Structures are given as structure tokens and as C-alpha cells.
Amino acid sequence: MSRTRLAALSILCALIGCAALVTFWYNRPTTVTIAVGPSGSEAARLIDGFRLALQRERSSVRLRLVSSDSPSDSAARLEREDVDFAIVRADISMPPSAMVVAVWQRNPVILSAPATAGIERWTDLGGKTIGVMGRGVGYNIRLIQTILREHGVQPSTVRMVEVLPWETADIFRKKQIEALVTVGPPSSKPVADALSGLVRETPDGKVILVPVREAEAVADRVAYLESMDVIAGSFGxxxxxxxxxxxxxxxxxxxxxxxxxxDAVASEFTQQLFTLRPALAAQHPAANRLEVPDTEKGSSVQVHPGALAYLTGEQKTFVEKYSDYLYLAIFGLSLGGSAVAAVLGYFGLGRRDKDPGHLPEVLMMLRQVRATDDNDVLDEIAHRADDIFVESIEASKRPDFDSSQFATLTLALDRLNASIADRRRTIAMMEDVEEEEQPPAPVAVTIARG
Known part of the structure; x- marks a missing residue:
């Protein structure tokens, strides 16, 4: 193998290796961390199911769960950059560096009380004792205090007791609370259990759900509050x-x-989250609460650019993302290859003489034909010319066959055969002339004597 072909093969192998390396690097799984908790909660189980689904789908993004005690703990971990993703609540120290990927769930605040309690508006809570779902977290009580102040009720006039969902019935039966406030989706088990406990202990099950009629006005004044609608029949x-x-x-x-x-990681994460949501919902109904965030300009939340690219259909492909680098690489390789070829050509490196094949032998036999007067020599040359023609025909089957060289050789063989024929005729004419120029043989005369 010539040095030029060996160099070309080496360059080709190097390019293939580089392409394989780039492909491996681009498609390698990226592991990200997500803070969710507390351990065993509905959110933690859903995220763990999502983690397993990413592994099954061989996604380029993989999850590692980091357990947290509460949404505030998750927010603190994200702010310290201990994790990449987190589930946070809008009213609990939303980190400045946090950018929204999805709406995890909406948590309506629902005030419920027995019909006999005389509580028809939030302003009727003054002097009452209410149970607030959730113990040891504190932020639900702060949320209720904000809503009371927006209704003109001093929080100090309302006694609030933190209760767990399964304790609601017992606490109400002991008359430790007069009403109940839940914070969470009506379809979630804790909210449903807390309200069902209140209904069981209420005479005739007559429980009133108290609306917030000024919800939109309050939401305009308090940034982290939203106006929500509770759908008829949500609790039965x-x-x-x-x-x-x-x-x-x-x-x-x-x-x-x-x-x-x-951005690419956030985009893939968001795509997989919403693509796998129907499958996740079969085992984790909480997945049905996932929503696409508001992507309009001027919205109250800032969406991560990677998530926004997927949600708005502007997700870039590999070629679109790295097109500039690809063009520069192609241009650099082309320019570098031309420069190397010019240097090699200038110094004559890698150059080799072209194999002339049988052409020199045919030309030599052509000279021998002109110089010989022996028909036996011409016969030998003619036999050799036939052998060269047969060998050339066989060589035409090879992939490296040179058709232009074969055409030149054929022309030379034609000329050789013509010269052999001419030389045979010349030799024959010379033999005829020699016979004519020879003197006649002497005639013997016999004289008879008598």
C-alpha cells in the first residue's frame, strides 16, 4: 500500500473515531439531582416513578432523588446549588435563582365547617378555633393568617390548631376545633381524609364549604396567592x-x-416529564395535576429557557445547536487538507510513479521487429503480443483497472501486429529479389567422339 493511501486511511480512521467520540459525548446520560419530600410522600413516590421511567426509556437525563423535609428545605437546597431541580411552594421563600419547569399542583385553601357552626364567611372566624391541616410545618398557619388579614380579621382573634388528616374526626368529636382549613388539591388523599373525618362527625353530615368571594381582588394584592375554583362534586x-x-x-x-x-438538559427533562405523564398517572394519580406553566411574556413566573424551548416548539436539534461549529470544522478540515496536499506536492512526498504495465515491453518488441530478418523471431514476438493482450483482458476485471492505460496498450499492440505483418512482407520480397539476382546454373556439354 502506498504512503498516500496509508495516510488517507489513517485520516479516515481518525475522523471516524472523532465522530464516534462526539456521538458518545452528546448522547451520554446526564444525571441531575432533585429535592423532594418528605420521604414517602405522594410527591416523592411520583418522582421515584419518574426516575424509573427515565431509566426504562434510556433517556439522556437520569434522576437522583435528594430527600428534603419540606418545600422550604427544598428551596434552601436549590439556593445553595446542592440540587438541580426541586419542588417548591410559591409562598415559601421562592429562590431568586429558581426557574419554573412545570406547575406541580395547585393547592386551594378550603374552609369547611358544620352547618350549625354559623360560619358562612371568612369574617365569621373571629373568636373561633379552627384546625389547620399539617403539623410541624408552620407555613400553612402563616398562609391562613395572610388570608384573614385580607378579610379584615386579626389573626390573633382566631385560635389555630395544626391537625393531621387522620386526626380530624377525633379532634372535632372532642370539640377542640369548630372548623377545618385544608390546603391542597381536593383529589389528594390527605385533603379527602381530613374532610371526610369532619363529615362523619357532623350531625347529618351537613358541612358547608366557605368560598372566598373576593378571591381575584386578594390575589391581585398578594403576589403568591392565586384565585382558584373548586369544582362541584370535588369531595363526593x-x-x-x-x-x-x-x-x-x-x-x-x-x-x-x-x-x-x-438548556438541553432542562428541555429533555421537561419533554420526558410531559411525555411520560399519562403512563405515570396509571400508578400515580398525582401526575394528572401536572400543568404547563404560563409561557406568555410578562407572566408572574419565569420559565427556564430549556423548558420554554420545548413547550413552545422551538427545541433545537443537534445540527441546529452546533451548526456554526460544524461549518467551522468542515471549513478547517478542507483548508487544512488543501494545505497538507500542497506541502506534500511541493516536496514530492507521497508521490509514486505510475505503473506502465506491458507498454515498455511492447515498445521494445516494436523496435525488435524493425531490426530482425528472422521469421522465427517475428513468430516469437507475435506469440508474446497475444499473451500480453490476454493478460490485459484478464486485468480489466480488477477494480483498480486503468482504462486509459489499456487503450494506449491496445493501440501499441495494433501497431506492433501491423509492423510484424509489414516486416513479414518485406522479408518475403527480399527473398524473391535474391532469387532473381542469382546467375543461371552452368550447363554441362558432352562432345561425342567418333
Missing amino acids: SNPPRPAENFPTLGVVHYLVARRGVD
Whole structure:
């Protein structure tokens, strides 16, 4: 193999290796961390199911769960950059570096009380004792205090007791509370259990769900509050509870990412989250609460650019993302290859003489034909010419066959055969002339004597 071909093969192998390395680097799984908790909660189980689904789908993004005690703990971990993603609540120290990927769930604040308690508006809570779902967290009580102040009720006039969902019935039976406030989706088990406990201990099960009629106005004044509608029949359909839709206030849990998370990673994470949501919902109904965040300009939340690219259909492909680098690489290789070829050509490196094949032998035999007067020599030359023609025909089957060289050789063989024929005729004519120029043989005369 010539040095030029060996060099070309080496360059080709190097390019293939580089392409394989780039492909491996681009498609390698990226592991990101997500803070979710507390351990065993509905959110933690859903995220763990999402982690397993990413592994099954061989996604380029993989998850590692980091357990946290509460949304505030998750927010603190994200702010310290201990994790890449987290589930946070809008009213609990939303980190400045957090950018929204998805709406995790909406948590309406629902005030419920027995019909006999005389609580029909939030302003009726002054002097009452209410149970607030959630113990040891504190932020639900702070949320209720904000809503009371917006209704003109001093929080100090309302006694609030933190209760767990399964304790509601017992606490109400002991008359330790007069009403109950839940914070969470009506379809979630803790909220459903807490309200069902209150209904069981209420005479005739007559429980009133108190709306917040000024919800939109309050939401305009308090940035982290949102106006939400509780759908009729959310807590049961026989009888429907509530009997009709009513407005209330609430807060939102967001799935957020650090600002420094790569756009491609955030885009793939968001795509897989919403693509796998139907399959996840079969085992984890909480997945049905996932929503696409508001992507309009001027919205109250800032969406991560990677998530926004997927949600708005502007997700870039590999070629679109690295097109500039690809063009520069192609240009550099072309320019570098031309420069190397010029240097090699200038110094004559890698150059080799072209194999002339049988052409020199045919030309030599052509000279021998002109110089010989022996027909036997011409016969030998003619036999050799036939052998060269047969060998050339056989060589035409090879992939490296040179058709232009074969055409030249054929022309030379034609000329050789013509010269052999001419030389045979010349030799024959010379033999005839020699015979004519020879003197006649002497005639013997016999004289008879007598």
C-alpha cells in the first residue's frame, strides 16, 4: 500500500473515531439531582416513578432523588446549588435563582365547617378555633393568617390548631376545633381524609364549604396567592359536595430548576416529564395535576429557557445547536487538507510513479521487429503480443483497472501486429529479389567422339 493511501486511511480512521467520540459525548446520560419530600410522600413516590421511567426509556437525563423535609428545605437546597431541580411552594421563600419547569399542583385553601357552626364567611372566624391541616410545618398557619388579614380579621382573634388528616374526626368529636382549613388539591388523599373525618362527625353530615368571594381582588394584592375554583362534586357526588363551583384562594407548587442548569438538559427533562405523564398517572394519580406553566411574556413566573424551548416548539436539534461549529470544522478540515496536499506536492512526498504495465515491453518488441530478418523471431514476438493482450483482458476485471492505460496498450499492440505483418512482407520480397539476382546454373556439354 502506498504512503498516500496509508495516510488517507489513517485520516479516515481518525475522523471516524472523532465522530464516534462526539456521538458518545452528546448522547451520554446526564444525571441531575432533585429535592423532594418528605420521604414517602405522594410527591416523592411520583418522582421515584419518574426516575424509573427515565431509566426504562434510556433517556439522556437520569434522576437522583435528594430527600428534603419540606418545600422550604427544598428551596434552601436549590439556593445553595446542592440540587438541580426541586419542588417548591410559591409562598415559601421562592429562590431568586429558581426557574419554573412545570406547575406541580395547585393547592386551594378550603374552609369547611358544620352547618350549625354559623360560619358562612371568612369574617365569621373571629373568636373561633379552627384546625389547620399539617403539623410541624408552620407555613400553612402563616398562609391562613395572610388570608384573614385580607378579610379584615386579626389573626390573633382566631385560635389555630395544626391537625393531621387522620386526626380530624377525633379532634372535632372532642370539640377542640369548630372548623377545618385544608390546603391542597381536593383529589389528594390527605385533603379527602381530613374532610371526610369532619363529615362523619357532623350531625347529618351537613358541612358547608366557605368560598372566598373576593378571591381575584386578594390575589391581585398578594403576589403568591392565586384565585382558584373548586369544582362541584370535588369531595363526593352523592350528595354533590360542593353543590356548585365556588371561588377560593390558593398557592401553587412549582417544579423548578436552577438557572445554571443546561438548556438541553432542562428541555429533555421537561419533554420526558410531559411525555411520560399519562403512563405515570396509571400508578400515580398525582401526575394528572401536572400543568404547563404560563409561557406568555410578562407572566408572574419565569420559565427556564430549556423548558420554554420545548413547550413552545422551538427545541433545537443537534445540527441546529452546533451548526456554526460544524461549518467551522468542515471549513478547517478542507483548508487544512488543501494545505497538507500542497506541502506534500511541493516536496514530492507521497508521490509514486505510475505503473506502465506491458507498454515498455511492447515498445521494445516494436523496435525488435524493425531490426530482425528472422521469421522465427517475428513468430516469437507475435506469440508474446497475444499473451500480453490476454493478460490485459484478464486485468480489466480488477477494480483498480486503468482504462486509459489499456487503450494506449491496445493501440501499441495494433501497431506492433501491423509492423510484424509489414516486416513479414518485406522479408518475403527480399527473398524473391535474391532469387532473381542469382546467375543461371552452368550447363554441362558432352562432345561425342567418333
